[in-house]
Amino acid sequence: xxxxxxxxxxxxxxxxxxxxxxxxxxxxxxxxxxxxxxxxxxxxxxxxxxxxxxxxxxxxxxxxxxxxxxxxxxxxxxxxxxxxxxxxxxxxxxxxxxxxxxxxxxxxxxxxxxxxxxxxxxxxxxxxxxxxxxxxxxxxxxxxxxxxxxxxxxxxxxxxxxxxxxxxxxxxxxxxxxxxxxxxxxxxxxxxxxxxxxxxxxxxxxxxxxxxxxxxxxxxxxxxxxxxxxxxxxxxxxxxxxxxxxxxxxxxxxxxxxxxxxxxxxxxxxxxxxxxxxxxxxxxxxxxxxxxxxxxxxxxxxxxxxxxxxxxxxxxxxxxxxxxxxxxxxxxxxxxxxxxxxxxxxxxxxxxxxxxxxxxxxxxxxxxxxxxxxxxxxxxxxxxxxxxxx
Amino acid sequence: xxxxxxxxxxxxxxxxxxxxxxxxxxxxxxxxxxxxxxxxxxxxxxxxxxxxxxxxxxxxxxxxxxxxxxxxxxxxxxxxxxxxxxxxxxxxxxxxxxxxxxxxxxxxxxxxxxxxxxxxxxxxxxxxxxxxxxxxxxxxxxxxxxxxxxxxxxx
Numbered sequence: 001x002x003x004x005x006x007x008x009x010x011x012x013x014x015x016x017x018x019x020x021x022x023x024x025x026x027x028x029x030x031x032x033x034x035x036x037x038x039x040x041x042x043x044x045x046x047x048x049x050x051x052x053x054x055x056x057x058x059x060x061x062x063x064x065x066x067x068x069x070x071x072x073x074x075x076x077x078x079x080x081x082x083x084x085x086x087x088x089x090x091x092x093x094x095x096x097x098x099x100x101x102x103x104x105x106x107x108x109x110x111x112x113x114x115x116x117x118x119x120x121x122x123x124x125x126x127x128x129x130x131x132x133x134x135x136x137x138x139x140x141x142x143x144x145x146x147x148x149x150x151x152x153x154x155x156x157x158x159x160x161x162x163x164x165x166x167x168x169x170x171x172x173x174x175x176x177x178x179x180x181x182x183x184x185x186x187x188x189x190x191x192x193x194x195x196x197x198x199x200x201x202x203x204x205x206x207x208x209x210x211x212x213x214x215x216x217x218x219x220x221x222x223x224x225x226x227x228x229x230x231x232x233x234x235x236x237x238x239x240x241x242x243x244x245x246x247x248x249x250x251x252x253x254x255x256x257x258x259x260x261x262x263x264x265x266x267x268x269x270x271x272x273x274x275x276x277x278x279x280x281x282x283x284x285x286x287x288x289x290x291x292x293x294x295x296x297x298x299x300x301x302x303x304x305x306x307x308x309x310x311x312x313x314x315x316x317x318x319x320x321x322x323x324x325x326x327x328x329x330x331x332x333x334x335x336x337x338x339x340x341x342x343x344x345x346x347x348x349x350x351x352x353x354x355x356x357x358x359x360x361x362x363x364x365x366x367x368x369x370x371x372x373x374x375x376x377x378x379x380x381x382x383x384x385x386x387x388x389x390x
Numbered sequence: 391x392x393x394x395x396x397x398x399x400x401x402x403x404x405x406x407x408x409x410x411x412x413x414x415x416x417x418x419x420x421x422x423x424x425x426x427x428x429x430x431x432x433x434x435x436x437x438x439x440x441x442x443x444x445x446x447x448x449x450x451x452x453x454x455x456x457x458x459x460x461x462x463x464x465x466x467x468x469x470x471x472x473x474x475x476x477x478x479x480x481x482x483x484x485x486x487x488x489x490x491x492x493x494x495x496x497x498x499x500x501x502x503x504x505x506x507x508x509x510x511x512x513x514x515x516x517x518x519x520x521x522x523x524x525x526x527x528x529x530x531x532x533x534x535x536x537x538x539x540x541x542x543x544x545x
Contacts, residue, residue: 024417026448044454061412071447074454119413131404 005390006101007235008350009108009227010040010217016180016335019118020211025065026072029114032213033073037110039356040217041230044074047217048106053083053093053113054339055374058125060116073110085243087287087374089113090214090342091381094370095241097218098383107220113343114213122209122338141206141290143376145198147255148292152200154256155295157310159200162291163191164313166205166333169288172320173330175359180210180335205291207336214343216350221389236353236385239367240271248376255377261300264380269302272367272384277302281384283325283352283362285345286371289332294318298326301371301382320362328352328360342372342381350385419448422460427534430524434463434498444498445532464496466521466541471501474511484537489514493538505537513540 012035014020020028029052037044050073057063066082069075083093090113097111123139151157170186173179186204194204219227224235244260244267246253253259265277274280286301288294298309303324312318318326327333329348332341349368351357367386373379416424419435423446426433434444436459438452444463449456472491475482482488483505491514492501507523508514520538528534 021415022417024415024420024448027417030449058408058410061410071449071451071454076452076454116415119415120410124410128408128410131406132402 004102004104005221005224006098006218006238007221007224008216008238008347008354008385009219009224009235010036010038010042011215011347011351011354011356012036012039013178013214013344013347014212015178016210016212016337018180018209018211020116021118025060025062025116026069028116028211029069029112029213030072032114032215033110033112036215036217037074039231039233040108040219040227042108042217042227047074047078047108047110049079049081049100049109050075051081051083051093051097051100051109051111053085053089053111053343054115055087055089056084056125058120059122059338060119062119073112085245085374085379085381087289087338088243088342088372088379088381089374090340090344091346091370091372091383092243092342092379094216094218094343094346095243095381095383097216098238098241101218101220108223109218110215111218111343112213112215113340115337115339115341116211117209117337118211141201142198144290144293145201147377148200148290148296151256151292151296155307155310157295158314160188160192161295161310161313162200162202162205163188165288165291165294165318166191168313168319169291169327169331169333170204172328172360173334176329176334177358178335179330180208180212181330200292201290205333207289207332208334210335210337212335212337212340214340214347216343216347233354233356234387236350236368236387237389239273239384239386239390240268241383242267242271242381244380246378248378256296257300257306258377258380260378261297261373261380262302264382265301268369268382268384272386274367274384277369278304278324281324281367281369282365283328283349284369284371285327285329285331285348286369287332287342287345287373288327289336289341291333294326297371301369320360325362328357328362330360342374345372346370346383349383353385353387417448419446419457419460422446424530424532426462427532428528428530430465430528432463432465432495432522433460434495435459436461441499442497443500444495445502461497463498466519467493467495467498467538469506469514469516469518469520470494471516472506472514474514488537491520491538493520504535507537507539
């Protein structure tokens with residue numbers, strides 16, 4: 001972390017849904033932005049700069065939307081930046097926003113991640129055949145499925161770990177009014193019987209396509225004190241941020257547990273003074289678009305030894321009432337506006353620390369981790385937020 | 391033994407055509423503007439300072455506040471600047487050389503970029519009056535305005 005303390009002082013989001021046909025793209029983003037500003041007890045005039053992020057422009061066929069968002073985001077006369085790091089963009093966007101406050105350049109920065117997946121088809125956007133390049137004709141799920149299979153082989157995990165993750169996350173989503181999928185009828189058997197998309201990933205073990213936006217206001221120490229005085233809601237202090245990247249294809253690259261993910265976790269834990277992640281962290285929002293990525297990331301992020309992550313899912317550790325609740329919001333498995341999904345992870349971690357998570361609030365969260373990944377599991381972004389001022 | 395990289399004229403080349411039928415949500419303001427064009431009406435919107443922006447915007451360009459007061463503007467207007475396009479190319483907006491002009495419609499305080507079918511660059515000037523020529527078939531698109539034409543007919 002940089003020279004100056006930074007905290008999350010406001011969060012806001014839209015209801016996530018398959019199609020938000022009633023608003024324009026600027027209207028959708030604005031909804032989350034103004035809710036975050038209001039949550040911080042501020043008006044848009046108090047915001048010094050805006051940092052936005054979304055996934056590839058092919059997802060909406062809207063090139064450089066940042067060029068026409070200034071008035072919708074109350075940003076006339078202010079700096080406006082856009083960040084892009086594939087699926088991890090929501091996380092890296094928040095980190096870029098935090099860096100402006102850390103550096104002492106700005107007092108209050110608004111950051112927003114969004115996606116309007118209904119205007120295109122992510123499967124298409126990820127799969128059009130570029131001449132002479134490795135083809136991703138499988139979409140994201142088909143791309144990741146063989147790596148999941150390899151994880152199962154290495155770890156000897158039971159076949160149903162993925163089902164348990166999906167059931168947990170979809171039931172958690174029932175406690176989150178903003179979540180896209182609300183499936184009160186879902187059961188272990190209904191997931192098991194849902195059709196196989198890319199073995200071992202079943203339909204009910206994969207993320208939906210969502211429209212929506214998530215926004216946060218990041219503030220300096222003085223801004224945090226002011227916001228707490230005005231709203232009565234404590235800040236979530238940013239205790240560490242980290243990003244790591246690696247090539248999509250490289251000799252010796254382990255795509256089951258990428259080195260960039262391990263390095264990102266080690267870096268952010270060092271900043272936040274976390275020596276034993278399972279002991280020191282109270283809850284995690286991690287990027288799990290396909291069920292099996294919960295046990296895989298539990299290992300990659302150091303919550304379990306290699307080959308043992310599935311045990312934390314199977315024994316209930318990652319449940320809402322477990323030792324390490326994972327994705328209390330319902331996670332990416334219940335809500336996936338891709339460009340927002342990383343920021344939802346970061347923002348939900350902050351909401352847990354601030355005590356504003358509502359029905360999916362965990363009591364007494366003092367340190368929470370937000371995690372996002374993107375590309376061919378090659379871009380990683382993480383932060384740790386906490387209740388105690390660093 | 392490694393091989394040397396190939397000379398450029400030996401390398402393969404291939405076209406990349408990207409096509410997808412994207413959907414768009416217009417929202418309440420732009421949607422109303424486009425629907426109006428279909429009915430041969432042009433709508434602007436009144437900004438916080440009272441000036442009328444046309445084509446309309448959802449949020450005030452100065453204050454960022456949501457705008458709601460749609461204002462019907464005229465179908466005639468004034469050229470505020472222009473450029474002559476002498477080409478005769480496939481796919482151009484009208485099948486003749488034309489002017490690309492900024493046109494401020496009567497009742498609006500901003501200009502929109504559109505095509506003026508003036509026949510010759512000698513027949514167009516800043517300050518000239520033009521009127522909308524509507525497309526025969528309109529679908530709720532900016533091309534429902536086929537082009538503008540000089541008031542009084544092309545010279």
